[in-house]
Amino acid sequence: MNITTKYQYIDEEGNIANTLPTWATAEKLIEFYKTLVLIRQYDKKAIALQRTGQLGTYAPCLGQEAISLGIGFAMDKTDVMAAYYRDQGAQYLRGYSLASQLRYWGGDERGSSTQDAVFSEQDLPNCIPIANQITHAAGIASAIKIRRERRAVVATCGEGATSRGDFYESLNLAGVWQLPLVVVVNNNHWAISTPSTLQTQTPHIAQKSTAAGIQGITVDGNDIVAMYNAVQEALLKARQGKGATLIEAESYRLCDHTTADDATRYRNSDEVNAAWKKDPIKRLQNYLFQRSLWSPEKEQQLIENNQQFIDSEVAAYLATEPSNAADCFDHLYEELPYALQEQRKHFVEKSINSSHAGG
Numbered sequence: 001m002n003i004t005t006k007y008q009y010i011d012e013e014g015n016i017a018n019t020l021p022t023w024a025t026a027e028k029l030i031e032f033y034k035t036l037v038l039i040r041q042y043d044k045k046a047i048a049l050q051r052t053g054q055l056g057t058y059a060p061c062l063g064q065e066a067i068s069l070g071i072g073f074a075m076d077k078t079d080v081m082a083a084y085y086r087d088q089g090a091q092y093l094r095g096y097s098l099a100s101q102l103r104y105w106g107g108d109e110r111g112s113s114t115q116d117a118v119f120s121e122q123d124l125p126n127c128i129p130i131a132n133q134i135t136h137a138a139g140i141a142s143a144i145k146i147r148r149e150r151r152a153v154v155a156t157c158g159e160g161a162t163s164r165g166d167f168y169e170s171l172n173l174a175g176v177w178q179l180p181l182v183v184v185v186n187n188n189h190w191a192i193s194t195p196s197t198l199q200t201q202t203p204h205i206a207q208k209s210t211a212a213g214i215q216g217i218t219v220d221g222n223d224i225v226a227m228y229n230a231v232q233e234a235l236l237k238a239r240q241g242k243g244a245t246l247i248e249a250e251s252y253r254l255c256d257h258t259t260a261d262d263a264t265r266y267r268n269s270d271e272v273n274a275a276w277k278k279d280p281i282k283r284l285q286n287y288l289f290q291r292s293l294w295s296p297e298k299e300q301q302l303i304e305n306n307q308q309f310i311d312s313e314v315a316a317y318l319a320t321e322p323s324n325a326a327d328c329f330d331h332l333y334e335e336l337p338y339a340l341q342e343q344r345k346h347f348v349e350k351s352i353n354s355s356h357a358g359g
Contacts, residue, residue: 008220012278014286026293032224036281039065039089041306050259056107059085063254066280067186070227081123082137082155098313131164138170141179152180152238160191171212174244181244182234188253193266209246221249222280325351
């Protein structure tokens with residue numbers, strides 16, 4: 001298989017680049033489009049909350065929504081996801097509400113809970129350390145294979161993570177043991193302020209699969225049809241016991257790395273403007289408009305409906321009661337060690353006294 005081939009179905013102008021898969025019905029593509037727009041509106045709102053002091057440091061996903069949503073739409077309920085910090089779309093589809101995601105970014109660990117999620121009972125929480133989640137995913141995939149279960153694991157990361165030992169070790173294990181693992185790399189060409197050209201001499205991230213002896217493919221990460229199709233096929237192969245896949249999703253980070261970053265200090269505007277022409281939402285919108293499947297009236301209604309929904313999720317987040325002060329003890333150990341029991345007692349008493357003093 002030629003891993004330098006970039007898979008694409010809808011090009012930058014919204015034209016058909018290759019014959020669409022049979023599953024790509026008008027209804028399906030409209031569903032894709034509506035969710036793309038929702039996640040972009042949510043992303044914009046999250047940044048606004050951070051700028052006004054109502055949210056912690058946040059990692060936006062502007063321009064990369066098709067990658068995460070392609071993954072989320074392709075996964076089955078029984079699959080497991082090991083996400084990194086730019087997977088808002090997939091996590092939303094997996095059952096993490098927007099309010100729950102805001103709790104996480106607001107510093108509340110309860111935002112990582114899968115208790116109320118419909119499709120993510122075993123999904124891992126966001127991984128902030130770079131590439132650790134690939135190792136965890138390989139371990140879970142090993143357990144799935146040992147149990148002979150027909151499901152798979154999806155791990156995501158940015159291209160910066162592919163320089164870490166965790167990444168290579170996990171892929172090597174996946175190749176040797178033929179694990180049901182799909183690793184999706186969001187190649188947005190910037191690892192914080194380091195361009196991919198200064199990080200690796202590999203022309204395509206997908207080529208790093210060769211050393212592990214697994215399949216590697218490059219996909220247009222701004223084409224949600226290509227993303228969904230690639231992930232769906234890789235998951236089917238994994239569930240059938242036919243091994244792992246490395247998917248390189250080529251995109252561009254139109255935003256800052258996080259809200260603590262200022263990308264204007266290391267990127268030129270011409271590069272960013274060129275990347276905007278490949279916007280995943282605009283291309284699908286053009287496709288739908290060209291076929292009279294969408295209209296300005298539907299667009300306006302969609303934006304208004306999304307805003308109402310997002311506002312309700314934000315309100316739920318802001319109304320969240322503070323967590324119990326003792327949670328850092330109670331949820332760290334199954335049984336609290338004796339040495340920490342006295343510490344917990346003093347900590348709770350101090351918290352109560354501070355609360356009374358503040359009142």
